[in-house]
Amino acid sequence: MPDLTAITPHDPPRKLRPLSLGATLIVAALCALAMIWLNESTHRRITAALQSIQQLHSTRTTINGLARALLEAESSQRGYIITGDREYLTPYNAALAETERLLKDLTAQAPAAMAESDAMTSFVSLLSQKIGEMALTVRMREEERPEVVNFVVTSNVGLQQMRAFQAQGNALRALAQSLVQTKRAEIYRLLNVSRFGLAAGVLAAFLAFFLYVNQIRATRRADAQQQALLEAERDALESQVRERTSRLTELATHLQQAVEDERAHLARELHDEMGALLTAAKLDVARLKSRIPPGADDFTDRLQHLTETLNQGIALKRRIIEDLRPSSLTNLGLVASLEILCREFADRAALQVDTALEPVDLDPASELTIYRVVQEALTNIGKYAQAKKVMVTLKNYVYHAEVSVSDDGIGFDPSRLPQASHGLVGMQHRIEASGGRLDINAARGRGSRITGTIPRRAAKPQSALADAMATMSVSAQSYAMPPEAPTEAAAPG
Numbered sequence: 001m002p003d004l005t006a007i008t009p010h011d012p013p014r015k016l017r018p019l020s021l022g023a024t025l026i027v028a029a030l031c032a033l034a035m036i037w038l039n040e041s042t043h044r045r046i047t048a049a050l051q052s053i054q055q056l057h058s059t060r061t062t063i064n065g066l067a068r069a070l071l072e073a074e075s076s077q078r079g080y081i082i083t084g085d086r087e088y089l090t091p092y093n094a095a096l097a098e099t100e101r102l103l104k105d106l107t108a109q110a111p112a113a114m115a116e117s118d119a120m121t122s123f124v125s126l127l128s129q130k131i132g133e134m135a136l137t138v139r140m141r142e143e144e145r146p147e148v149v150n151f152v153v154t155s156n157v158g159l160q161q162m163r164a165f166q167a168q169g170n171a172l173r174a175l176a177q178s179l180v181q182t183k184r185a186e187i188y189r190l191l192n193v194s195r196f197g198l199a200a201g202v203l204a205a206f207l208a209f210f211l212y213v214n215q216i217r218a219t220r221r222a223d224a225q226q227q228a229l230l231e232a233e234r235d236a237l238e239s240q241v242r243e244r245t246s247r248l249t250e251l252a253t254h255l256q257q258a259v260e261d262e263r264a265h266l267a268r269e270l271h272d273e274m275g276a277l278l279t280a281a282k283l284d285v286a287r288l289k290s291r292i293p294p295g296a297d298d299f300t301d302r303l304q305h306l307t308e309t310l311n312q313g314i315a316l317k318r319r320i321i322e323d324l325r326p327s328s329l330t331n332l333g334l335v336a337s338l339e340i341l342c343r344e345f346a347d348r349a350a351l352q353v354d355t356a357l358e359p360v361d362l363d364p365a366s367e368l369t370i371y372r373v374v375q376e377a378l379t380n381i382g383k384y385a386q387a388k389k390v391m392v393t394l395k396n397y398v399y400h401a402e403v404s405v406s407d408d409g410i411g412f413d414p415s416r417l418p419q420a421s422h423g424l425v426g427m428q429h430r431i432e433a434s435g436g437r438l439d440i441n442a443a444r445g446r447g448s449r450i451t452g453t454i455p456r457r458a459a460k461p462q463s464a465l466a467d468a469m470a471t472m473s474v475s476a477q478s479y480a481m482p483p484e485a486p487t488e489a490a491a492p493g
């Protein structure tokens with residue numbers, strides 16, 4: 001028998017271990033989450049880097065604006081110092097106000113890396129010095145102190161301060177530029193991270209899907225394997241059942257045959273031995289009768305009584321023999337035997353039994369089967385049916401003969417027969433052993449009808465039954481014995 005425990009739904013795979021549906025879903029969800037997180041975080045960082053670049057550009061523009069405003073303030077300051085024309089003070093003050101505003105913007109805009117740098121500190125301090133220097137000279141010019149003014153104009157302090165301021169401005173711009181480069185590089189790096197992350201996520205999802213498909217295939221393979229094993233086991237069980245059924249059928253056939261043989265044997269013994277004894281006794285009585293002296297009436301009466309008793313014994317013997325094995329079947333044929341059977345049953349059970357019997361052409365074994373079926377059906381009617389009318393028919397068809405016994409009694413449910421009842425089952429077995437079929441048509445309150453169909457040229461019996469059939473016909477022939485009547489007729493009285 002196949003070993004079911006050997007089935008493993010997950011065969012050890014050669015390559016990748018397959019994933020279950022749950023694991024696949026978890027992996028797919030994790031991939032999706034990782035991709036969303038990666039995308040979000042790179043997006044945030046790229047946005048921040050772009051903002052920083054924007055800030056650096058603004059810072060550079062502010063630095064340029066500061067340089068321009070300071071140049072404008074210086075040229076207005078120079079104009080005022082040289083000419084004393086107060087008209088110059090208007091653009092000068094406007095340029096200073098612009099410088100102040102731009103300086104505030106610069107402090108607000110500059111990113112930390114720039115705001116905290118030395119270049120920024122020097123830039124702001126140089127700007128303050130320059131503004132201070134310009135304010136000082138303007139005040140001196142207002143106070144009419146030409147020596148100081150001359151010193152300022154002729155010396156190149158202002159120029160040096162301006163150059164230092166511009167140099168610091170350039171350094172700041174260079175710093176901003178390098179910071180822009182750094183941010184750009186960061187953006188490229190983040191874009192690459194995002195790209196590779198996305199590709200890795202998609203690959204992981206594909207891998208999970210592949211493992212899942214693998215799992216489904218493995219499960220299907222295991223299912224098919226299990227199915228095949230179950231089918232193999234079912235087939236094995238079925239063939240075991242078939243084999244046992246056929247053995248039981250053989251056994252039942254053998255037992256039925258043995259019963260028939262035993263009955264035939266008993267009938268023969270009764271006929272030969274008992275028949276001979278009874279006949280001898282009758283002959284003796286006849287002889288004694290002829291030698292009775294006249295006047296011995298009492299003796300004559302007793303001998304007469306003995307003769308009657310012997311006759312009853314012979315009749316009883318004949319009935320028993322007939323019951324054991326219907327000699328009429330061999331001597332008179334099936335139709336006559338059935339008629340006798342039905343008539344005797346009608347007398348015994350006080351029922352109306354109608355018959356419609358056609359002569360049929362069957363082998364002796366099949367005739368005996370039909371006789372036994374009718375016998376058992378009539379017995380059942382007598383025992384259970386409470387019927388008033390019974391109908392027995394025998395029909396001859398081209399390929400089969402059909403016997404049926406029906407009654408108008410209380411009926412029964414054929415699907416709920418008592419456990420220990422063997423009559424109907426025996427009938428069915430007998431008929432099936434002859435290659436035929438038994439139909440039981442009955443219902444509670446609606447009488448019953450039992451129909452047996454037997455093939456006329458018996459379909460080749462299964463090998464196991466062939467011998468049984470052969471033995472049956474032999475025994476049926478061996479039962480053919482001479483009728484009793486002549487023997488008894490020979491007997492005097």
Ligand SMILES: Nc1ncnc2c1ncn2[C@@H]1O[C@H](COP(=O)(O)OP(=O)(O)O)[C@@H](O)[C@H]1O
Nearest residue numbers: 380381384385411412417421422423424425448
């Ligand atoms: N003609 C019938 N009318 C009513 N009941 C019947 C008839 N034939 C059979 N049965 C029922 O079917 C049962 C089975 O019959 P059978 O197989 O011959 O077994 P048994 O005669 O040993 O009880 C009977 O016990 C009886 O209840």
Ligand SMILES: [Mg+2]
Nearest residue numbers: 379380423424
């Ligand atoms: Mg019965």
